[in-house]
Amino acid sequence: MEATISKNQQKKLKKRELWQLKRQEKKKKKIRKPKPKTLFRLNREEWDRRKAGNVKVIIDCEFNELLTEREKTSLKQQIMFSYAENKKSENPVDLKLTGVDDSMEQEIKNLSSGNWAIDICKQNYIDLYEKEKLVYLTADATEEVDEFEKDKFYIIGGLVDHNRLKRITIDKANSQGIKSAKLPLGRFKDTKIDWSRVLAVNHVFQLVLKYVEFQDWPTAIECSLPPRKKQKTEEEAEENKNEEAKTT
Numbered sequence: 001m002e003a004t005i006s007k008n009q010q011k012k013l014k015k016r017e018l019w020q021l022k023r024q025e026k027k028k029k030k031i032r033k034p035k036p037k038t039l040f041r042l043n044r045e046e047w048d049r050r051k052a053g054n055v056k057v058i059i060d061c062e063f064n065e066l067l068t069e070r071e072k073t074s075l076k077q078q079i080m081f082s083y084a085e086n087k088k089s090e091n092p093v094d095l096k097l098t099g100v101d102d103s104m105e106q107e108i109k110n111l112s113s114g115n116w117a118i119d120i121c122k123q124n125y126i127d128l129y130e131k132e133k134l135v136y137l138t139a140d141a142t143e144e145v146d147e148f149e150k151d152k153f154y155i156i157g158g159l160v161d162h163n164r165l166k167r168i169t170i171d172k173a174n175s176q177g178i179k180s181a182k183l184p185l186g187r188f189k190d191t192k193i194d195w196s197r198v199l200a201v202n203h204v205f206q207l208v209l210k211y212v213e214f215q216d217w218p219t220a221i222e223c224s225l226p227p228r229k230k231q232k233t234e235e236e237a238e239e240n241k242n243e244e245a246k247t248t
């Protein structure tokens, strides 16, 4: 006996066929871009050599237990972004994670696809390096960074706290008796950007990386600026201009 299908079912079938056709066409159109041949991929030994002689950056993961599960996930993503940027760089910095607990270590390793080029230390930086060589980067510092020195270790707080844990890094640096410094963002106020904001771990890392590459703060800032923030501030600038036009 011939099976009959309702009009509704016929419509659904047609829709499905159309959708499958479109999907196949899309797949055909999709051209796989070849990954750019970075120094890391071309000559890992040379990349390692450059990294070893360059500025040292530590992401301090000792705060992990103060973060919520969501914040922990964001932090891991920010670490992975930083790691990926460093891998792409011709002038990589020596990136280390310190104070990493077992579960975080495992989760970070799971996220990376082998070829691991980052040191993960369970120990804390204070037990690993001389105090004189350590500089804690924190927006609450009074001093500003002038330039990054190759023999110093610059520490970034492993925090995604939406400013919940106010002054936690400056207090830590002070209690450990180590230097602290903020990024010299205030000097570049004319860049339309509200730089009083505390930056995310990956943006701070990117700024260090780009400064090391270009040796120029405005360029480093421009390259590391979060696009969302840039767009917002540009819209705000446009609005301000309109307001000014109305009042003058």
Ligand SMILES: C[S@@+](CC[C@H](N)C(=O)[O-])C[C@H]1O[C@@H](n2cnc3c(N)ncnc32)[C@H](O)[C@@H]1O
Pocket (backbone or CB within 6 Å): 136, 137, 138, 139, 140, 155, 156, 157, 158, 159, 160, 161, 162, 163, 164, 165, 166, 167, 168, 169, 170, 181, 182, 183, 185, 197, 198, 199, 200, 201, 204
């Ligand atoms: C999201 S912030 C964490 C803010 C946290 N409440 C604190 O007290 O540091 C992540 C880290 O990026 C670094 N950082 C953010 N903005 C900075 C700035 N303007 N200057 C220097 N370091 C900064 C700090 O190391 C900071 O711990």
